[in-house]
Amino acid sequence: MQGASSGLERRLNTAIQSAAQLLSAASAVVCLTGAGVSAESGVPTFRDAQTGLWRRYQPEELASPQGFARNPGLVWRWYMWRLSLVEEAQPNAGHQALAALAHRVHDWTLVTQNVDSLHEEAGSPTVLHLHGSLMHFRCDECHHTHELLPAEREAEHPPLCRLCGGLVRPDVVWFGEALPRRALEQAVHAAQHCHVMLVVGTSGLVYPAAQLPQLAKEAGAALIDVNPQPGPLARLADVQLRGPSGKVLPHLLSALLSSKEP
Ligand code: OAD
Numbered sequence: 001m002q003g004a005s006s007g008l009e010r011r012l013n014t015a016i017q018s019a020a021q022l023l024s025a026a027s028a029v030v031c032l033t034g035a036g037v038s039a040e041s042g043v044p045t046f047r048d049a050q051t052g053l054w055r056r057y058q059p060e061e062l063a064s065p066q067g068f069a070r071n072p073g074l075v076w077r078w079y080m081w082r083l084s085l086v087e088e089a090q091p092n093a094g095h096q097a098l099a100a101l102a103h104r105v106h107d108w109t110l111v112t113q114n115v116d117s118l119h120e121e122a123g124s125p126t127v128l129h130l131h132g133s134l135m136h137f138r139c140d141e142c143h144h145t146h147e148l149l150p151a152e153r154e155a156e157h158p159p160l161c162r163l164c165g166g167l168v169r170p171d172v173v174w175f176g177e178a179l180p181r182r183a184l185e186q187a188v189h190a191a192q193h194c195h196v197m198l199v200v201g202t203s204g205l206v207y208p209a210a211q212l213p214q215l216a217k218e219a220g221a222a223l224i225d226v227n228p229q230p231g232p233l234a235r236l237a238d239v240q241l242r243g244p245s246g247k248v249l250p251h252l253l254s255a256l257l258s259s260k261e262p
Contacts, residue, residue: 012243013251019198019224019239020255026195026222028107030187031098032212036201036227038118040246041089047203064175068140072167076158079170083134083153086116094200094245095122097253104256109190111183113202113209115172128183128190130209132172141166179208191215200226200245204233226252 023029035045046054061067061074068075099122102108110127112119115134119127137146139161146168152159159168173179187209191197197216204210210233213223217236225237226245234240241248 008242012241012248015239015241016248016251016255019241019252020259022196022222022224022239023101023105023198023252023256024259026105028190028194029101029105029196029198030109030111030190030194030212030216030221031101031198031200032187032191032202032209033098033110033112033114033119033200034202034204034209035114037094037098037112037245038086038089038092038114038116039201040092040094040244041116041118043086043089043114043116043118045201047205059175063172065177068167068169068174072169073157075169077156079134079172080153083170086118086134089116089118091118091122092246094249095119095124097249098200099123099125100253101249101256107194109187109194111187111190111209111212113206115170128187130173130179130183130187132170132180134170134172136171137168138171139164139166140169145171184208187212188215191221192219194219194221196222196224198224198226199233199237200249202227202233203231205231 039045044051044053046052062078095118102124110119110124112127112129113131115131117135137148139146142161142164144161144163146161161168191212192215194216197213199213213233213236217223222238223236224239225233226241226248228242228244
């Protein structure tokens with residue numbers, strides 16, 4: 001048994017060295033993250049077999065405009081629960097390693113599908129949020145920004161917009177909705193101009209975010225996939241780092257730093 005696990009460790013270490021070499025030669029790097037990067041902070045992913053949110057809840061009821069129209073109170077309470085979860089969470093070693101990488105790569109772009117703010121809390125300078133933010137709210141009708149009051153967090157129903165009286169909703173992207181245009185344009189441009197794309201903790205099943213690694217590959221970038229499980233993106237990957245990002249990314253950072261030492 002020990003032999004098998006040390007074999008796996010050896011393979012991971014070799015792959016980490018290859019990934020560090022790719023990063024060290026690259027001046028433009030894009031990192032695309034998904035729910036897996038926050039898993040070790042205690043924020044549940046969507047599709048993991050035992051713990052994923054979409055194993056326990058119906059996305060069409062909780063993350064679609066139709067679901068909100070049918071039962072706004074249910075949707076509101078679910079997002080207030082998720083907000084309290086992410087507010088209690090702390091960035092993990094994976095978020096921290098990515099923040100450190102941002103300062104070591106000349107042209108670094110971090111794109112996330114996550115609606116938490118753990119990348120920012122770890123010190124990542126700029127983050128393109130493709131799916132919005134759990135911490136921001138807006139009117140479903142007139143789109144006016146809504147500042148959440150403490151009492152509204154405990155409410156059974158969403159608050160009403162102070163401008164038009166419409167229902168207030170979390171400023172996240174639901175199924176069937178368009179992504180924030182500017183963030184998506186910036187992400188696509190960065191993907192098409194990077195030398196390396198680091199993909200961390202995403203199942204690669206949700207488009208258009210899942211298109212970004214394909215765009216990067218088509219433009220000639222090398223792809224590094226960090227995920228304990230191989231998914232659809234694995235076949236595109238030049239280097240696969242099979243392990244939790246909270247463990248793999250700090251090792252990758254150390255390997256990069258030692259490869260850059262004179
Ligand atoms: P998923 O739940 O689909 O995938 C999470 C991925 O993280 C899986 O590939 C896991 O194997 C991996 N993973 C689990 N633990 C990990 C760890 N410790 N380190 C690294 N990877 C780990 O989440 P996303 O791909 O982010 O959209 O899902 C994409 C979108 O689907 C979400 O943004 C959300 C969801 O519906 C909206 O809400 C609009």
